Amino acid sequence: MEKQKLFICAAVIIFVLSSFIACSDKGQKEGPTAQEYFNRAYQFVDAGNLQEAVFLYTLSIQKDPQFTDAYYNRGVILYFMKEYKKAVEDFDTTIKMNPKYAMAYASRGQVYEEMKQYDKSIEDYKTAARLGDKDTAAYLKSKKISW
Secondary structure, eight states, X not given: OHHHHHHHHHXXXXXXXXXXXXXXXXXXXXSSOHHHHHHHHHHHHHTTOHHHHHHHHHHHHHXXXXXXXXXXXXXXXXXXXXXXXXXXXXXXXXXXXXXXXXXXXXXXXXXXXXXTOHHHHHHHHHXXXXXXXXXXXXXXXXXXXXX
């Protein structure tokens, strides 16, 4: 009896996941929009389910490859998951798409700092401060670093 319940639960989970993935493959006009995937990801972040959030941000990017905030948010989550190289890639993409995205520079600076690439970190922090990120400017000021 217990094995049967387990089998049914597994079958339901597989069905739901396959349906979810199938929706993402049907094209731009069918299934949830990039914004809807993006919004759903917040619920998983709030619940502490970071892997699911990354999955939804990825679906959002697949729906709209120009969705800058989806790259940025996925990069932040990857940072918290200690997947630093992937986080840098997402911040690189964010910055390429929007060179004035101050928080992307600040966040990439944090990742570089974790990776002990201090020169790159400081350069990104300086850029973020020049672009108006007040928190980063205060951080640099506390370290007596001008930008």
